[in-house]
Amino acid sequence: xxxxxxxxxxxxxxxxxLVAVAVVSLFVGSAGLSAPAVLRALTxxxxxxxxxxxxxxxxxxxxxxxxxxxxxxLAVAGVAFQGLTRNPLAEPxxxxxxxxxxxxxxxxxxxxxxxxxxxALGVAVFAFAGALLAAAxxxxxxxxxxxxxxxTLLLSGVIVGIFFxxxxxxxxxxxxxxxxGGVVHWLLGNLAPIxxxxxxxxxxxxxxxxxxxxxxxxxxxxxxxxxxxAVQLGVDAARLKRRxxxxxxxxxxxxxxxxxxxxxxxxxVPHMLRGxxxxxxxxxxxxxxxxxxxxxxxxxTLARNVVAPAELSVGVITSFCGAPFFVYLLRTRYRASL
Amino acid sequence: MTALVExxxxxxxxxxxxxxxxxxxxxxxxxxxxxxxxxFGVIGPNSAGKTTLLRLLTRVVAPTGGEVRLDxxxxxxxxxxxxxxxIAVVPQDTPRPFPFSVEQLVLMGRFPxxxxxxFETGEDRAVAxxxxxxxxxxxxxxxxxxxxxxxxxxxxxxxxxxxxxxxLLVLDEPTAHLDLRYQAETAALLQRVNAERGMTVxxxxxxxxxxxxxxxxxxxxxRGRVACxxxxxxxxxxxxxxxxxxxxxxxxxxxxxxxxxxxxxxxPSPARRS
Numbered sequence: 001x002x003x004x005x006x007x008x009x010x011x012x013x014x015x016x017x018l019v020a021v022a023v024v025s026l027f028v029g030s031a032g033l034s035a036p037a038v039l040r041a042l043t044x045x046x047x048x049x050x051x052x053x054x055x056x057x058x059x060x061x062x063x064x065x066x067x068x069x070x071x072x073x074l075a076v077a078g079v080a081f082q083g084l085t086r087n088p089l090a091e092p093x094x095x096x097x098x099x100x101x102x103x104x105x106x107x108x109x110x111x112x113x114x115x116x117x118x119x120a121l122g123v124a125v126f127a128f129a130g131a132l133l134a135a136a137x138x139x140x141x142x143x144x145x146x147x148x149x150x151x152t153l154l155l156s157g158v159i160v161g162i163f164f165x166x167x168x169x170x171x172x173x174x175x176x177x178x179x180x181g182g183v184v185h186w187l188l189g190n191l192a193p194i195x196x197x198x199x200x201x202x203x204x205x206x207x208x209x210x211x212x213x214x215x216x217x218x219x220x221x222x223x224x225x226x227x228x229x230a231v232q233l234g235v236d237a238a239r240l241k242r243r244x245x246x247x248x249x250x251x252x253x254x255x256x257x258x259x260x261x262x263x264x265x266x267x268x269v270p271h272m273l274r275g276x277x278x279x280x281x282x283x284x285x286x287x288x289x290x291x292x293x294x295x296x297x298x299x300x301t302l303a304r305n306v307v308a309p310a311e312l313s314v315g316v317i318t319s320f321c322g323a324p325f326f327v328y329l330l331r332t333r334y335r336a337s338l
Numbered sequence: 339m340t341a342l343v344e345x346x347x348x349x350x351x352x353x354x355x356x357x358x359x360x361x362x363x364x365x366x367x368x369x370x371x372x373x374x375x376x377x378f379g380v381i382g383p384n385s386a387g388k389t390t391l392l393r394l395l396t397r398v399v400a401p402t403g404g405e406v407r408l409d410x411x412x413x414x415x416x417x418x419x420x421x422x423x424x425i426a427v428v429p430q431d432t433p434r435p436f437p438f439s440v441e442q443l444v445l446m447g448r449f450p451x452x453x454x455x456x457f458e459t460g461e462d463r464a465v466a467x468x469x470x471x472x473x474x475x476x477x478x479x480x481x482x483x484x485x486x487x488x489x490x491x492x493x494x495x496x497x498x499x500x501x502x503x504x505x506l507l508v509l510d511e512p513t514a515h516l517d518l519r520y521q522a523e524t525a526a527l528l529q530r531v532n533a534e535r536g537m538t539v540x541x542x543x544x545x546x547x548x549x550x551x552x553x554x555x556x557x558x559x560x561r562g563r564v565a566c567x568x569x570x571x572x573x574x575x576x577x578x579x580x581x582x583x584x585x586x587x588x589x590x591x592x593x594x595x596x597x598x599x600x601x602x603x604x605x606p607s608p609a610r611r612s
Binding site for chain 2: 004086088219221226228231233234236274
């Protein structure tokens, strides 16, 4: 089967799965609404002020959309970082890029940026800058002539992550804690409902990052052969790396600005897809967008329901899945290259 | 008629001293030309500048002085994709962080022909299949590269280069990791590609015997300078080689091909002197 057909088939199956998971997610929750009640709200037959409308349309629906956007963006960022660094274990949180973005967000909140769309854009800009800063630091620490070694890159990521986490702690300590409402919950990844206009901004920024990575997918395949080989095959490697670097930082920064630093999505989802579809980034990038959405939506639905009426941070669920998965990859598949 | 490749007083120095540890010596005032249709060999000791010369030709690095020309045009004016349609490189080895299949690897050779396209066309796949057939890896098309032997991987890389349909095929140490049989096969394949497709071949190697066997002309590099250019019999002279390599050699004649064969003149070992 040609690559194009495989992509269409995979996207078709994943889309069906995404719709199914989204429906389930809309129908379950701690409010204990009955299925007909949710249906009434979805079809507009319930009053705008009724409980089922408020819960379904103002709480659950925005949360489903946010989970799909964040999961898709993080998984695409994972594929992008893996291609860029030629390191199968690279991922926004592992590389410390999420922590850099989180530092940017806290800084933005200290400057008083809040929830309106324009202010949300400001927060996203801070998060983007933080992500760029952290990614550049990791890259500069790990780069040696002849490329990036897997272990040096991971170590640099951990170091940069620790640094920014400490910087965040300093900020939280010196600033009046009440001004940073709910920051601890947010730091673990939190999909609290986002207003529609901000959600649209979220989608716009995430799609811009996705589009940049998708347009670079074929060249990323060639980059896997090494930078010199890629140049000799006609790739402008310097431009490609700049573009993917910016796109991956944009995706990470956007997700962190709107939902907090959620870890391991960029590792788990791309690797599950690699197992089925192989290594072609042209297949991985679009399927990661949908697959990441499914993964985070499932994780968030669990987070909302396993300890109801309280709820877990979604980042806790993804870390519980992702950390063992990371260890598994490290000990089995990539043992030889370490 | 202009030569296909022309180095005109090319000089190069790596900016940072740590780059030189990789064995890339600087070049100074290197001039030579490769005529279309030739099998041209670049030989010399380790760190003589062979790899640097290859990087200059493929625009991975830019010369600090002089000009590298392809078909009379400076390569610095050519886009990377344009250059990759003319020159294909078979590297020594390829890092393999992701297990791409042989067919995926060979299809990558089609990139410079339509860099803006997302998926390859049916024509691209036909060219790739023909290239895999030519190097005998068609049966391995679906296998990941890491499951291949050194010889098979070399042939897969060669198939990728052929899929580029270049005018100049560059091979960097093509027999470095190969046993005798694959060395013979590689030499035969090079000569076939040169004869049947009229492809110009540039062979970079420190295997003097292989170079003597397959090349029409040789360039001997020593410490970043041209020590000698010419037909194998002219270049592979005892005094020239001893000067460049810094050790005593014996130049012999191959019993069947009649080409030069180089041996190290081993110093007599005290243990064996009875």
